[in-house]
Amino acid sequence: MTMAPSGSPPPSPSRMADFDLTPEQRQVRAAVREFAEREVLPFVEEHERAARYPSELIRKLVPLGYLAPVLPERFGGGGADVVTYGLICEELARVDWVVASVVSVTNSLVAGSLVRFGTAAQQERWLPGICDGSILxxxxxxxxxxxxxxxxxxxxxxxxxxxxxxxxxxxxxxxxxxxxxxxxxxxxxxxxxxxxxxxxxxxxxxxxxxxxxxxxxxxxxxxxxxxxxxxxxxxxxxxxxxxxGGFPILGAALDMGRFSVAARCVGQAQRAIDLTAPYATEREAFGQPIGQFQMIQQKIADMCVRTEAARALVYRLGRMKDAGVERCSLEASMAKLAASEAATANALDAIQIHGGYGFSSDYEVGRLLLEAKTLEVGEGTSELHRKLIAEHALGVRR
Ligand SMILES: Cc1cc2nc3c(=O)[nH]c(=O)nc-3n(C[C@H](O)[C@H](O)[C@H](O)COP(=O)(O)OP(=O)(O)OC[C@H]3O[C@@H](n4cnc5c(N)ncnc54)[C@H](O)[C@@H]3O)c2cc1C
Incomplete structure (x- = not known):
């Protein structure tokens, strides 16, 4: 898997986000961020306007090891740990919902299910092509x-x-x-x-x-x-x-799927901050940068806190999975609920801080809102996750 050259300072969303990652995980984050900003971001708006599926961008993931990071190496996957997989999803989703979704669907839902439940013949038939990008x-x-x-x-x-x-x-x-x-x-x-x-x-x-x-x-x-x-x-x-016997297969797939969706939501929430903080510094009203108004600062502070809170849940969930806890339905629901709602709330705040430009097609923040909201619906709606979490708390579900 491609990492940033050692010695280069890894760009990080925050000190807290990176402080307990391994040096390798920090390097992967830095490399994916650099790749996503250079190779993916410049094409997203154009693809959206043209309703064009980003096939060529997806192909670029393959040689870097970002398409199948968590699949077994014997089939051509990256064999990475779950936290690293989450970092890849987070950084790709920070710039593009669709490219991140391909990685998430591939690893968590479809190929992941083949790895967990497939026969040797099924794995041989499908996994090499999935890992080399020839089979989406x-x-x-x-x-x-x-x-x-x-x-x-x-x-x-x-x-x-x-x-x-x-x-x-x-x-x-x-x-x-x-x-x-x-x-x-x-x-x-x-x-x-x-x-x-x-x-x-x-x-x-x-x-x-x-x-x-x-x-x-x-x-x-x-x-x-x-x-x-x-x-x-x-x-x-x-x-x-x-x-x-499909229900447990889907349960395991969605358990991992909710982890990767939650990681993607953290990336989307972070993107809203990254676009909004500079805007609030530059945009002036009443003779001063809007970032100096306390009501704008309150929104930015809330954006940062909900993103870090969601990120902490996601990384903790990843570490549970890396430690071998096979099913983490409760924790996956918590992470997915918190992260998807953080992404939507951040997109809303970002639009408000951008004023009329929040709705301009020249600015990215307006696009983020509906894209974030889809992840409060996909892979279990917020209502279903609240239901599951409450049932655990009430002892109805174990
Ligand atoms: C962008 C996008 C991509 C998607 N990609 C895929 C994909 O690749 N594969 C796939 O299979 N699906 C995909 N989906 C579908 C998604 O998983 C479903 O939309 C989601 O599971 C909800 O199902 P539904 O739309 O039928 O809503 P419904 O199940 O009809 O629910 C409607 C509303 O009722 C609420 N509700 C339902 N049951 C309860 C309950 N017990 N208690 C309280 N409230 C409840 C729901 O929370 C929701 O608010 C995608 C959706 C979107 C938006």
């Missing part, structure tokens, strides 16, 4: 009738000779139009609720898969898609894990 992936969970209640998936998998026939629809699927592998949640028996959920590895080129563009008000460069499966036949070895 999508996680297909959400359906038109609902995304929060995963036990209620309606996409149906029915037995055929030697395999399964899948029919149903998925919506809001990131990266699908560019994916070479779909991880699909379906049910083999809706009456069994979570015990019927089964995860399938589906080639999007298979017969009966129709992927269409889903028009969005934000993240047009993500090319979000709707997918219809119409009697798509897959072989038995397309089942990941056990038939009816």
């Amino acid at each position: 992936t999508s996680a297909c969970l959400t359906e038109p009738d609902g995304g929060s209640d995963l036990a209620a998936v309606r996409t149906r998998a029915s037995r055929t000779a030697g395999g399964w026939s899948i029919s149903g629809a998925k919506v809001f699927i990131s990266h699908a139009a560019h994916a070479g592998l779909l991880l699909v949640a379906a049910t083999v028996d809706p009456g069994k609720r979570h015990r019927g959920v089964t995860v399938f590895l589906v080639d999007p080129a298979a017969d009966g898969v129709a992927i269409s563009d889903l028009p969005m008000r934000t993240l047009r460069r993500d090319n979000l898609a709707e997918i219809h499966f119409d009697g798509t036949v897959v072989p038995d070895d397309a089942v990941l894990g056990e038939v009816g």
